[in-house]
Amino acid sequence: MSVMKRVSLIFRAKANKALDRMEDPRETLDYSYQQQVEMLTRVRRGVADVATSRKRVELQMNSLQKEVDRRDNQARDALSKGREDLARAALQNKASLQGQLNDLQGQYANLQEQEEKLTLASQRLQSRVDAFRTRKETIKATYTAAEAQTRINEAFSGISEEMGDIGLAIQRAEDKTAQMQARAGAIDELLASGALEDHVGGQQDSIQAELDKLGADHSIEAELAQMKGELAAGSTPQLEASSNGDSSGSEATQSAEQSAERPQAGDGS
Numbered sequence: 001m002s003v004m005k006r007v008s009l010i011f012r013a014k015a016n017k018a019l020d021r022m023e024d025p026r027e028t029l030d031y032s033y034q035q036q037v038e039m040l041t042r043v044r045r046g047v048a049d050v051a052t053s054r055k056r057v058e059l060q061m062n063s064l065q066k067e068v069d070r071r072d073n074q075a076r077d078a079l080s081k082g083r084e085d086l087a088r089a090a091l092q093n094k095a096s097l098q099g100q101l102n103d104l105q106g107q108y109a110n111l112q113e114q115e116e117k118l119t120l121a122s123q124r125l126q127s128r129v130d131a132f133r134t135r136k137e138t139i140k141a142t143y144t145a146a147e148a149q150t151r152i153n154e155a156f157s158g159i160s161e162e163m164g165d166i167g168l169a170i171q172r173a174e175d176k177t178a179q180m181q182a183r184a185g186a187i188d189e190l191l192a193s194g195a196l197e198d199h200v201g202g203q204q205d206s207i208q209a210e211l212d213k214l215g216a217d218h219s220i221e222a223e224l225a226q227m228k229g230e231l232a233a234g235s236t237p238q239l240e241a242s243s244n245g246d247s248s249g250s251e252a253t254q255s256a257e258q259s260a261e262r263p264q265a266g267d268g269s
Contacts, residue, residue, distance in 0.1 A: 025143055029136040036129045043125055047118040054111035057104050064101040068094055 071094035078086035 026140045033136050040125050040129050043122045050115040057108045061104045064097055068097045
C-alpha cells in the first residue's frame with residue numbers, strides 16, 4: 001500500500017469517526033422522512049399531471065367525435081339531395097377525423113393506465129411514509145429516553161465521585177485538625193514546664209516559676225494533711241467505742257469474782 005493510499009484511508013477513517021460522533025439519529029430520521037414526503041409529493045404531482053393530460057385528451061376526443069358525427073350527417077344530407085360529390089367530401093373529412101379520434105383514444109387509454117399505476121404507487125408510498133413516520137417517532141422517543149437515562153447515570157456517577165472527593169477532603173481536614181490540636185497541647189506543656197520561652201507574654205522569671213512550683217506543692221501537702229485529718233477523725237469514735245466495751249467487760253469480771261469469794265468466807269466462819 002502506497003503512502004498516499006494510507007493517508008487517504010486514515011483521513012477517511014478519522015472523518016467517518018468524527019461524523020459518527022456528530023450524527024444525531026433523530027435528525028437523520030427526520031431528514032429521511034422529509035425525503036420520503038417530498039418523493040410522495042412528486043408522485044402525487046405526477047398523478048395530477050397525468051390526470052390533467054388524460055382530461056385534455058378526453059375533451060379533444062369529445063370534440064372530434066362531435067365533428068365526426070357532424071360530417072356523417074352532412075354526407076347523409078348531401079346524398080339525400082343528390083349531391084354525391086358533397087357526400088364524398090364529407091365522408092373523406094369524416095375518415096380523417098376518425099383517424100385522429102382513434103389516435104386520441106389510444107393516447108387516452110395509455111394515460112389512463114399510467115394514471116392508475118401512479119395512483120397505486122402513490123397509495124403504496126403513502127402507506128410506507130405513514131409506517132416510517134410511526135417507526136421514526138418510536139425510535140426518536142426511545143433514543144431520547146436512552147439519552148436522558150445516560151445523562152442521569154453520568155450525573156449520578158459524577159455526584160458519587162464528587163461525594164467521594166468531599167469525603168476525602170473531610171478526612172484530611174479532620175487529620176489536620178487533630179494534628180494541630182496535638183501540636184498546640186505539646187507547645188502548652190513545653191511552655192508550662194519552661195522548656196520553651198514565651199516571647200509574647202514576656203521573659204519568664206525562674207525564681208517566680210520556682211515559687212509557683214513550691215506553692216503548688218504546698219497546696220498538695222495541705223490537701224493531703226486535710227484528708228489525713230478527716231480519716232483520723234472518722235476512726236476516733238470507733239476506738240472510743242471499743243475501749244468502753246473493754247472496760248465494761250473488766251468490771252463485770254471483777255464483780256463476778258467478788259461474789260464468788262463472799263460465800264467462801266461464810267463457810268469459814
